Amino acid sequence: MNTTRPAWEARGAGRHAVDAGRQHNDDAACRAARRRLHLMASGGLWRDTGWGRRAILDQPAIPDIDFLDLLLDAICIVDAQDRFVWISPAGERIFGYTPAEMIGRRVCEFVLPGDEARTREHIERIKAGEDQTNFENRYRRKDGGIVHLMWSARWSEADQVRVAVAHDVTRLREAKSVQSALYSISEAAHTAEDLDDLFSRIHAIISHLLPAANFCVALLDARAQLIEYPYCADERGGAPRTTTIDADTLGARVIRTGTHLLLAPENFDEWPASIRQLKDSGTRYWLGAPLKLDDRTIGALIVKSYEGGLTYTESDLELLEFVSTQVAQAIERKRLYLRLRHMAHHDSLTGLANRRQLEARMASAFAAADGRDIRVALLYLDLDGFKDINDTYSHEIGDALLQAVAHRLNDTLRESSTVARLGGDEFAVLVDELATSGDAYAVVNRIQDMFATPFTIAGHALRVTPSIGVAVYPDDADTAETLLQHADRAMYDVKRYSRPASASR
Structure with missing residues (x-):
């Protein structure tokens, strides 16, 4: 029988630690492995005197203690197939699993999915002989929490194992992540194009704090007492339906009470039947944090997971709640x-574009038309008979009529057209991408047909007719100001002669 020892046995502590780990139930073997690691770390030199017998040269005086139990960092030995073969006692404090639960399993089974790719790249560099220090990634603990680790590792080619030391930097990273998140949320409030863009950025920021694939923003319409969900990312699709503030839903409960909420499998049965139905639909965890401004709640942030998905803890809820105040301020x-x-670019009565917005749209339309054989038309409208209605029925009726005209113009014209109120009973319509100047008069005809039906305001059937002047770019003018002037003059020509007129005629 061949009694030759493998190379790793002759080199002492490292591989004996592996064997001791594989026989983790053998207390004597584990104590021996810890003793050998302790001595090696303390400068003791080893000489192989046969199986089970070691002579220690230059051994320092070391107390007979299980020093590995005192280490806060975890020492891990992993084989060439990336399976744990030995883990020091600190591993259970860091990962939440006993050594027996981790030994034999692959490293990436425990790594957070978002960090798996770069972890594999890091492992390959170690196997290639590069000593690696200060590499950071995240692991999912047994209790569902996330632990941030900083690793130092070295590969033993002869033993075909890597020895790695894991240092828990969770508190430090979470503090830095929260600080960075607060800054990013504040920045997003200034740079986001609109609310949809802001919600999307907030989702990305929160996803760096905790896994949030299923994320919703709920907002309260205080006037209507309705809860709406303007942003919702859900792996199973669809946003929650709009509900009243007093609805028996988790989102309504968080907003109504202004308190955070964590729903977990162990406490589902404590809730009413309507909420327990979430469990039947596959929801596993549900987190809600109110969006508060001073003494009022304007909405909520919601994160959830489904069966087979992530586990959330109170620490996740605390993170969500911590950033929710900054999110509420950003939304406001x-x-x-x-x-x-909107006020700077729109008419306050009708909601239509104002003169400033119209001129900006004209400049854009002109730039798009330059160098192309297309035309841009400006229609200038004045409502004949409006003053009599305003004087006869009241200014309130007159305002309502102007709003109805604005609504009907928007419904009649194509979406790319710009409808503006210039003041009083004067409106303008910008129509771009016209093949010929004559196409503008087809739009005039549609508008005139629109006014053939009376407007019903407060029970009154009111009739007004428009005088419409037409000016075309670049035929009649080459600037926004001069085009408006041409269209205005054309409109007064129509009033005088009761027929459509173009400034170019």
């Missing part, structure tokens, strides 16, 4: 900005 700032921007 963006809403205010959008309202101010």
Whole structure:
């Protein structure tokens, strides 16, 4: 029988630690492995004197203690197939699993999916002989929490194992991540184009704090007492339906009470039947954090997972709640900005574009038409008979009539056209991408037909007719100001002669 020892046995502590780990139930073997690692780390030199017998040269005086039990960092030995073969006692404190639960399983079974690819790349560099230090990734603990680890590792070609030390940096990383998230949320409030863009950015930011593939923003319409879901990313598709504030749903409960909520499999049965139905639909965990501004709640952030998916803990809920205040402020700032921007570019009575917005749209349309054989038409409208209606029925009826005209114009014209109110009973319509100047008069005819039906306002059937002047770019003018002037003059020509007129005639 061949009694030759493998190379790793002759080299001492490292591989004996592997054997001791594989026989983790053998207390004596484990103590021996810890003793050998302790001595090696302390400078002791080993000489092989046969199986089970070691002579220690230059051995320092070391107390007979199980020092590995005192280490806060975990020492892991992994074979060439990336399976754990030995883990020091600190591993259970860090990963939440006993050594027996991890030994024999592949490393990436425990790595967070988002970090798996770069972890594999890191492992390959170690196997290629590169000593690796300060590599960071995230592992999923047995209790569902996430642990951030910093690794140092070295590969033993002769033994075909790598020895790695894992240092838990979770608190440090979470603190830095939260600080970075708060800054990013504040920045997003200023740079996002609109609320949809802001919600998408917030989702991405929160996903760096905790896994949030299924994420919703719920907002309360305080006037209508309705809860809407303007943003929802869900792996099973579809946003929750709009509900009233007093609905028996988790989102409504969080917003109504202004308190956070974690629903987990172990407490599903404590809730009413309507909420227990979530479990039947496959929901496993549900987290909700209220969006608060001072003493009022404007909505909620919601994260959830389905059966077979992620586990969430109170620490995840704490992170979500911590950033929710900043998110609420970001949403409010963006809403205010959008309202101010809308007011600056739209008529307050009708919601149509104002003169400033119209001129900006004209400049864009002109730029698009330049160098192409197309025309841009501007129609200038004045409502004949409006003053009499305003004086006869009241200014409130007159305002309602202007709103009805604006609504009907928007419904009649194509979406790419711009309808603007210039003041009083004067409107403008910008029509781009016309093949000829004559095409503008087809739009005039549609508008005139639109006014053939009376407007019903507060029980009154009111009739007004438009005088419409037409000017065409670049035939009649080459700037927004001069085109408006041409169209205005054309409109007064129509009033005088009661027929459509073009500024070029």
